[in-house]
Amino acid sequence: NIFQKRWILCDVEDKHRTSVNSLAYTPVGQVWSGSSDGSLRVWCAQPKSVLQVLDELNHQGQLEVKGGGFRGGIRGWKKCWVRLNGNNLMWFPDKQRGGSEIDRINLSLVQSCTECGEEEGLKIDSTTSMKKSVTTSFRIPKKGNEGDMKEWIKLIRQAIRLSALSENSPSPSSSSSSSSPTLVLQMEVTATIKDASIDSLATVDGYVWTASSDFHLRQWGIKNMADEVGSIFRNNKKWLQILHHLKLPVEHVELRFQSITAMISPLASNKQVWVAMGNQLAVVDLSQAPKGSELPLQPSLVQFLEPRHNDVIRLLGRTQEVGNDKMIVLSAARESRELWEWDS
Incomplete structure (x- = not known):
């Protein structure tokens, strides 16, 4: 048997117009994507047939x-x-x-x-x-x-x-074994952060947080509004809403390192994220983050770790320590290729 790879694509109107910087998955079966032009998209993780x-x-x-x-x-x-x-x-x-x-x-x-x-x-x-x-x-x-x-x-x-x-797509009830329905990725909802690039995404307690080039962290939620007409026709509308946000104190970072390169939630459910800002790590307490309608300035919720990498951090990861259930964070630098281990 010859294994044939199949690409499942989204509709041409739904694709990002610039490069995608980050992806995140949520427990409810959604994939979130953020790109360099500030666009945020939410996709159904399970591909659907064209007919669906x-x-x-x-x-x-x-x-x-x-x-x-x-x-x-x-x-x-x-x-x-x-x-x-x-x-x-x-x-x-x-x-x-x-x-x-x-x-x-x-x-x-x-x-x-x-x-x-x-x-x-x-x-x-x-x-x-x-x-x-x-x-x-x-x-x-x-x-x-x-x-x-x-x-x-x-x-x-x-x-x-x-x-x-x-x-040209066979129906789901078709008995033909030589062909299968054409599948597509379905976008559920989209939003845009103006004048900023979405640099990283992280899922915390089932919600997605974005880290963008304006040094804001934003927690997003999906709102639904059903507009029912008559008894059989329903038009469902969705939109993305900022639930909480805070601004990172960029003045603590050298000018040449002022960029966000990665973000991770070590335990995914402790309302905490680690953000790579240039050559150093910041641990952010999300539990006290202001609501979307409030001012985002809360520098007291951000703790910078020492020591610092000598150059820009390009990757954050997490893994369990050998022999126990303790979670550790790994940070890798871009040029020096240093790999550091941190206690989460």
């Missing part, structure tokens, strides 16, 4: 619609309640009369999807079941949020790509 991801793709809101194929379409712009449900984009007269569908687009039949600016919005060229070519445009109402339109464009394009992949 497509089935879970739901979004809804008010848009202005023009065109379409049903009964000649809508001649001018008209406010409608629009739903994206898997590979179907549907619109209705309003939120309350959701059962009276005006028209829909099967996104597996889309020929082109073009962003045309604020006035013309998003233009979709598609074919109907009768092989008729139809053009439909969508835009945010005049007093709407521009960011909402960007979210619509992203999700519609993602649904179009997934629909194309699903055409």
